[in-house]
Amino acid sequence: MSTSSSAPDTSAPALEMKAVRKVYRMGDADIIALDHASLTVQHDEIVALVGPSGSGKTTLCSIAGGILGATEGRVVVAGDDITDYDAKQLTKFRQERVGFVFQSVNLVPFLTARENLLVVDELGRRTGAAARARADQLLEELGLADRRNNLPSQLSGGQRQRVAIGRALMNEPRLVLFDEPTSALDTQLGEQVMELIRNEMKSRGTAAIVVTHDERITHFCDRSVHIVDGHLDAA
Amino acid sequence: MKLALRELVRRPGRFATATVILTLIAVLLMFLGGLLDGLIRESTGAIRAQSGDLIVYSDTAQASFLRSRIEPDTRATVDAVDGVERTGGIGVVQLGARVPGNGPRDLASVALFGYEIAPDGVPDVPADGQAWADDILKADGVEVGDELLLGPARSPVTVAGFVSDTPYNSQGSLWASPATWRTVLTANRPDAQLADDVFQSLIVEVAPGADVGDVATAIDAATGDTETFTIDDAINAIPGVEEQQGTFNQIIGVTVVIGLVVIALFFALLTVERTGLYGVLKALGARSGTIFAGVVAQAVAVTLVAAVVAGGLALLLDAVIPPGSIPLLVTPTRIVTSTVLLLVAAIVGCAFSLRRVLRVDPASAIGSGS
Amino acid sequence: MFLALKEMTRAKARFGLLIAAIALLVFLILFQQSLQNGLLTSFVGGIRNQSAPVLVYSVDGQRILQGSIITPDLEALVESAPGVGEVGAIHQGTFTVTSADGAFDASLLGYADPALGAPTTIVEGRLAESLDEVVASSADAESGFDIGDVVRVEPGGLELTVVGLADQAQINAGPTLYGTVDTFLDALRAQNPDAGTPLPNVLGVAPADGTTVDEVVASINAQSDELDAFTKDDAADATPGVAQVRQSFQVIFLLYGLVIPCVTGLFFLIVTFQKAGALTLLRAIGAPAGRLVASLLIQAVLIVGLGYLIGTLLYTPVSQLRLGGIPLEFETAAVITWAIVLMALGLLSSLVAARRVLAIDPVQATTGAGVGR
Numbered sequence: 001m002s003t004s005s006s007a008p009d010t011s012a013p014a015l016e017m018k019a020v021r022k023v024y025r026m027g028d029a030d031i032i033a034l035d036h037a038s039l040t041v042q043h044d045e046i047v048a049l050v051g052p053s054g055s056g057k058t059t060l061c062s063i064a065g066g067i068l069g070a071t072e073g074r075v076v077v078a079g080d081d082i083t084d085y086d087a088k089q090l091t092k093f094r095q096e097r098v099g100f101v102f103q104s105v106n107l108v109p110f111l112t113a114r115e116n117l118l119v120v121d122e123l124g125r126r127t128g129a130a131a132r133a134r135a136d137q138l139l140e141e142l143g144l145a146d147r148r149n150n151l152p153s154q155l156s157g158g159q160r161q162r163v164a165i166g167r168a169l170m171n172e173p174r175l176v177l178f179d180e181p182t183s184a185l186d187t188q189l190g191e192q193v194m195e196l197i198r199n200e201m202k203s204r205g206t207a208a209i210v211v212t213h214d215e216r217i218t219h220f221c222d223r224s225v226h227i228v229d230g231h232l233d234a235a
Numbered sequence: 236m237k238l239a240l241r242e243l244v245r246r247p248g249r250f251a252t253a254t255v256i257l258t259l260i261a262v263l264l265m266f267l268g269g270l271l272d273g274l275i276r277e278s279t280g281a282i283r284a285q286s287g288d289l290i291v292y293s294d295t296a297q298a299s300f301l302r303s304r305i306e307p308d309t310r311a312t313v314d315a316v317d318g319v320e321r322t323g324g325i326g327v328v329q330l331g332a333r334v335p336g337n338g339p340r341d342l343a344s345v346a347l348f349g350y351e352i353a354p355d356g357v358p359d360v361p362a363d364g365q366a367w368a369d370d371i372l373k374a375d376g377v378e379v380g381d382e383l384l385l386g387p388a389r390s391p392v393t394v395a396g397f398v399s400d401t402p403y404n405s406q407g408s409l410w411a412s413p414a415t416w417r418t419v420l421t422a423n424r425p426d427a428q429l430a431d432d433v434f435q436s437l438i439v440e441v442a443p444g445a446d447v448g449d450v451a452t453a454i455d456a457a458t459g460d461t462e463t464f465t466i467d468d469a470i471n472a473i474p475g476v477e478e479q480q481g482t483f484n485q486i487i488g489v490t491v492v493i494g495l496v497v498i499a500l501f502f503a504l505l506t507v508e509r510t511g512l513y514g515v516l517k518a519l520g521a522r523s524g525t526i527f528a529g530v531v532a533q534a535v536a537v538t539l540v541a542a543v544v545a546g547g548l549a550l551l552l553d554a555v556i557p558p559g560s561i562p563l564l565v566t567p568t569r570i571v572t573s574t575v576l577l578l579v580a581a582i583v584g585c586a587f588s589l590r591r592v593l594r595v596d597p598a599s600a601i602g603s604g605s
Numbered sequence: 606m607f608l609a610l611k612e613m614t615r616a617k618a619r620f621g622l623l624i625a626a627i628a629l630l631v632f633l634i635l636f637q638q639s640l641q642n643g644l645l646t647s648f649v650g651g652i653r654n655q656s657a658p659v660l661v662y663s664v665d666g667q668r669i670l671q672g673s674i675i676t677p678d679l680e681a682l683v684e685s686a687p688g689v690g691e692v693g694a695i696h697q698g699t700f701t702v703t704s705a706d707g708a709f710d711a712s713l714l715g716y717a718d719p720a721l722g723a724p725t726t727i728v729e730g731r732l733a734e735s736l737d738e739v740v741a742s743s744a745d746a747e748s749g750f751d752i753g754d755v756v757r758v759e760p761g762g763l764e765l766t767v768v769g770l771a772d773q774a775q776i777n778a779g780p781t782l783y784g785t786v787d788t789f790l791d792a793l794r795a796q797n798p799d800a801g802t803p804l805p806n807v808l809g810v811a812p813a814d815g816t817t818v819d820e821v822v823a824s825i826n827a828q829s830d831e832l833d834a835f836t837k838d839d840a841a842d843a844t845p846g847v848a849q850v851r852q853s854f855q856v857i858f859l860l861y862g863l864v865i866p867c868v869t870g871l872f873f874l875i876v877t878f879q880k881a882g883a884l885t886l887l888r889a890i891g892a893p894a895g896r897l898v899a900s901l902l903i904q905a906v907l908i909v910g911l912g913y914l915i916g917t918l919l920y921t922p923v924s925q926l927r928l929g930g931i932p933l934e935f936e937t938a939a940v941i942t943w944a945i946v947l948m949a950l951g952l953l954s955s956l957v958a959a960r961r962v963l964a965i966d967p968v969q970a971t972t973g974a975g976v977g978r
Contacts, residue, residue: 058971067889067967088893094967095891102889102970105882108608110615122607123892151615167890179971252871256864263860270853297710331667339830340664344845387665387674405846426800478929482640489633496626497868503619504875552856561853587622 012079014175014207015041015064020073022059022230033059035230036073041175043078044205046198048218051227057211058179060227064209065098065177066090078174095124099168099176103183106164107152113163114139114148120170131170138166142196158189165197169204176201178210182217194220238516239529243536250533253501254541257577260494261538261545262552264487264573265565269549271483272569273562279470280369281346281403284354287323287438288447290469291454294462298472300327300435307432309458316453318445323352324413324434328420328427329406330386334376343375346403347385347392349416352438357398360412365395372407373397374558383409386423405562439463491576498534498584506530506588510595517597527592531585538581542574608887609903612880620904623872624912627865631916631947632923634861638939639924641854643931649841650773651714651742651781657693657721657809658818660840661825662833666806668843670697670714670776673833675805682828683808688816689825693721694805696789700796701759702780704749708759711780713739715789721809724783730769733784736791740769744932745780756782761795778930810834865947869905870954877901877958884962889970898959902952909951913944 022034033056041047051057062068063075066082069090074083082093094100107116114135121131139148142162152160161181168176178197182190194210198220201208210221218224226233243250276283282290291313296303305324313322326349331342347366353359357367368377377383381394392409401408411419413434421428429435441450451463464472471477506513513526553565613620652660652670661683666673675683675694684692694717702711716722723732724740730752733739741750750756754767765782775781793800812821818836825834835843842848877884884897917940924935 062968062971065889067971091888091891091893093891094889095893100890100970102886105886105970108883108886109880110612110883111608115611119608119887119892120890123887123890123896171891252867252874256867256871259860259864259867263857263864266856266860270857329672331665331672340833342664342667344667387663426803475929482928486633486637489629493626493629493633493864496622496629500619500622500626500868500872501875503622504872504879508875508879561849561856563853 011043013040013076014043014045014078015039015209016074016076017060017064018074020060020063020070020075022056022063022068023071032230034063034070037227037230037232038073039225039232041207041209043174043207044202045223046201046208046210046221048221048224049209049211049227050213050215050218050224052213055227056230057227059230060232061177061179061209061211064175065100066093095120096171097173097175099171099173101161101164101168101176101178101181103180107160107167109152112149112151113144113155113159113166116152116163117167117170120167124171134170135166138169139163141200142166157185158193161185161193162196165193165200169200169206174207176206176208178208180211180213182212182214187216190214190217191220239533240536243533249505250537253497254537254544256497256501257494257538257541257581258544258548260490260497261542261573261577262548263490264494264577265545265549265570266552266563267483267487267490268569268573269553269563269565270561271479271487272566273564274479275476276400276564277371277402277405277562278473278476280401281327281348281354281408282466282469282473284356284401285352285438285466286355286440287352287466288441289439289451289454289463289465291322291437291439291458291461291463292435294455294460296436296462298462298464298469299474300325301329301427303435304429305434305437305461309461310432310434310437312458313437313439313454313461316450316457318442318450318453320440320442321352322440323350323438324432324436325350325352325438326413326416326420326429326435327403327408328386328416328424329404330419330423332375332392332409333384333389335381335383337376343372343377343383344406345372345383345385345409346406347409347411347416347419348403349411349413349434350438351413352440354401354410357401357410358396361395361410363412363414364391364393366392366409366411366415367396367398368394368409369401369407370397370399371402371558372409375407377407385419388419388422390419390422392419487576491580494577495580495584498538498581499587502530502534502585502588503591506591510591513592513595514597517595523593523595526595527585527589530588530592531582534581534585535578538577539574542570542577546570546574608897609900609907612900613904613907619872619876620908623869624908624915626868627909627912627947627951628915628919630861630865630868631913631943632919634858634943635916635920635936635940636923637854637857637861638936638943639920639933640928640931641850642936642939643928643933644778644850645841645847646773646934647744647775647778647931649776649844649847651712651724651776652837652841652844654724654726654771654774655714655716655783655809655837656719656723656725657695657811658837659810659812659821659825660695660835660837661808661810662806662835662840664831664833666833668833668835668840668845670695670806671699673806675808677804679829679831680805680808682832683810683825683834686821686825686828688813688821689810690813690816691718691721691811693718693809694786695722695807695809696786696803697776697806698789698793699777700792702756702782703759704754704756704780706749709745709748709780710777711756711782712776713758713782713784713789713792714776715784715786716809717786717805718809721811722783724769724771724774726772726774727769728772730767732769733788734768736785736788737765738768739765739782739784739788740771740774741767741783742774742781743770743772744775746770748780750780750782758792758795761792761797763792763795765792862946862950865909866950866954869909869951870957873901873905873955873958874961877961881961881965885965885967885970888965888967894963894965897962897965901955901959901962905951905955906948909948913947
C-alpha cells in the first residue's frame, strides 16, 4: 500500500487541505459542514481550531485524520495524498500516520493504561519488545509509570487524558489531532494537560491540531484558526 | 417497578432474545416433564386405575402380574383377614391383536385383563367375549363393535366401549370377564394357563376405618407366601418407574440450573449497561430496593411470557405428535410446576445483579460525562 | 488474540457464567446421548450383535423374541423360500438366575447353529462348547457373571459356567446368557419338568450364495402373512419402544441444540453492544474491522471450546455409571459430533454480533456517540 511504501518527508507540511468540502445528507436536505476549507499545518506547528459547536471543527479534524472522506477537495498528510483512499487504506493510514485524542471515549475499559498504549502496536506493526519499551518510556514521560497497570476506571480524569496522549504518540505520528482534550477537565487540570501536550509535541517536532471552543487555551498553540458555519478564517 | 415494566413494553426488542432462550428452556422442561408423565402413565395406568386399596401378589412374583399366582385357598385366607372388606381376582395376558381393516402384519399390542372389581373409570364386567378397550387403542384404528382377534389362536373379543388412562406396559388394555381372560390365556399361552378360580393377583378393598398398612401386613402374615402392596407402592414397584423418575428429575434439575445461569447472565449484563441510569435514579432518590425490585419484575415478566408461550408450544406438540409415537402427556400441573421452577430460577438468577445495583453511587450521575 | 484474551481475563465473572451455562448444556446433551444409546443397547444390543444376518419372527410375536413362536409349518415355509441358505432355530426365555451377587431376571438364548444366533462381540473367552457353558453379556460381569463364575437357573438349580463375555449383548436390560439349544432346553426343563419340547421363538437365516439379505427378507415375507422377517439391524430397530425412544431423544437434542447458539449469540450481542464505545475507538485509531471480528470469533471458539471441555469432563465420570439395569458408555462418536455441531452453531450465532462490529462507523468516536467511559 502506498502509505507504507512512501518515504516520510520530514520537512513536508504535516497537513495540506485544499478547498475541502463536506456535505452530509440528512433526509431531503444537504447540510454543508465544510465549505471550501483550506488549511496548511507545518511539520512542527500546533494549530488551535476554534469555533462554536456545530461549526464543522470536528468534521475538519475527522477528514484530516482519515476518519471521514471529503466530498470535494484534496487532503495531503505528511506528503501522503489520502484524498482517494478507500476504507481499508484509510484504516491503515490511521493506524500508522496519525494520533488521536478524542473528547469522550478514549480508552478501552478492559485494558490497563500500558495495554491501551500497546494495543496500537498490536493492531499494526507488532514490533513486540520495541513497542513495550516505547510504551514504558511514554508512560514514564507522562508521569504515569506507577499507574501503568491500572484500568481506566481506576484513573482520574487527568490521568486518563494523559494515557490517551501516550496512546496517540505510540505510532510516532506526524500529526496528532486533539478533539476538545480539556472539555471534561477543570481549568487548572486543563491547563496542565495543554502544557503537557505542547511540551510533548515540541520535543518531538510533531504537528498537532487542537480543536476547542475555549479561547483560554489557545495561547498554548502557535496560532489559531477560527471556523464558523464550515468557513475557515485564519486569524 | 413501573419504570422497569415500561422499559419492557417500550423496548421489547432487547428482551426478545432472552425471552426466546427462556421459552426454549421452558419447552424443554415441559417436554421432559411431559415425557416422564407420559412414560409413567403408559406403564402404570392399569394399576393406578385400581379402585381397591391393596394388591396381593405371590411373594416370588416381584410385583409382576405375569409371574404371580393366587390359589383359591390363598384367596380364602385373605378374605378371612380382619379389615378386608372384599377381594377381587385379576389377571392379564399380553398379545398382538388383529384389528379389522388393518394390514395382516399390522397388529395392535394389547393387554387383556380379566377383573372382578371394576377399576376407576371402567364399567362393570362386560358379557363374556366382550371387553372395554383403552382409548389409546383408537390410534390403532380400533372402534366400538370391532371384533379383535387376539394372539396366534385368533381368540375373538368384541369391543364394548372405551375407557381412559388404563394402559399397561405401554400397551392398550382390554377389560373383560375372568372367563374371557382365562379362555384367551389358555388358547394362546398354554404354558401359562391357570385353573378355574386361580388368578394372578388379588385387589383388596379395606374396610372403612381399618389401617391399610396394618391390613397389608396382616394379609402377608396370614398367607405366608404373598407380598401385598398399597396401590402407590405397587406403582413404584413396576420395574423402571423409580429409575425413570430419578433420571428425569435430575435432568430437569440441571435444566433449571441452566435457566438460572442464563437469567443471571442476561440481567447481570443488562445491569452493567444501565449503571448510568441507576446512578441518575438514585440521585433522584430511588432506593436500591426499588431498583432491584424493578429488575426482578422484569425477570418475572420475561419468564412468565416465556412460560406462557412454552406452555402453548408444549400443548401444540402434544396435539401434533401422533398417538403411539412419543409418549408425551402435557398436563396443566406439569406446565404450572415447570413455570414455578423457572420463576424461582429467575429470581435467584437476578440476585447476582443485586450487588451491582447496591454498588451504584448516586454521585456518579453528577460530574461524569454521560 | 491480545484483545480477546485481555477482555476475557478482565471480565471473568460474565465469561465464566457463559462457560458454565455451556458446560452444563454440553453435559446434559452428552449424558442423554449415553442414556439413549445405553437404553437402546441394553434392550436390543443382543439382537444387533448376534451372528444371524436375518431374523424371522411370527407376526403374533410383534417383533419381541419371547413373544414370537415359529410353528413347524412356518419353519417349512421359511426353509422353502427362494434364496434361503442356512436356517437355525433360536430360543429365548426369561429365567430367575442366581449369581454370587443375588437373584436376577436373566435372558437365556439358545441357538441351534453358532453361525445363526451366537454373539459376535466376544471380548474375552470363547463361545459355549458344552451343555453347561454359556457366554454372558459383559455389562453384567461384575454382577457375578464373569468368566469362570457359576450361575444357577431357579427353580431347579441347573448350574451354568460362564466361559465368554460379549459386549453390548444384553436384551431386556438385564444379564443375558447365550448357549446352545440343548442348554436352553435343560434350563427350561430344570425349571418345569413338564415343559416338553418347546417351539423355537425365532429363526436365524443366512442367505444362499448370490442372494442379498434384503432379497431373502422379501422372499420370506412373501411366503406368508404370518412371517415377519428382518435384517438383524432392522429387527433391532423394529423392536417395540425403540422408535419412541429415538424420537423422544431427537426432540430433546433439538431443543438443547437450539439453546446453545441462542445463549452464545445473545451473550456476544449484549457484550458487543456494551463495548461499542471501545470498539469505535479502536476502529478510529486504525484497527481493521476484520481484526475486531476475529477477536470476537476467537472468544466464541474459546468459550464454546472451554465449555465443551468442562462439560465433557463432567460427563466422563457419569458415563461410567449404571442407571438401573442400563450400563452407560462414554460415547466418543457423540462427543466428537457434538463438538463440531456446537462449535459451528456457536460461531454462527456470534456472527450476529460480528455484523454489528462491522457496522461500526469510526467517525462516532469524534462525536462521543459511543457508550461507556
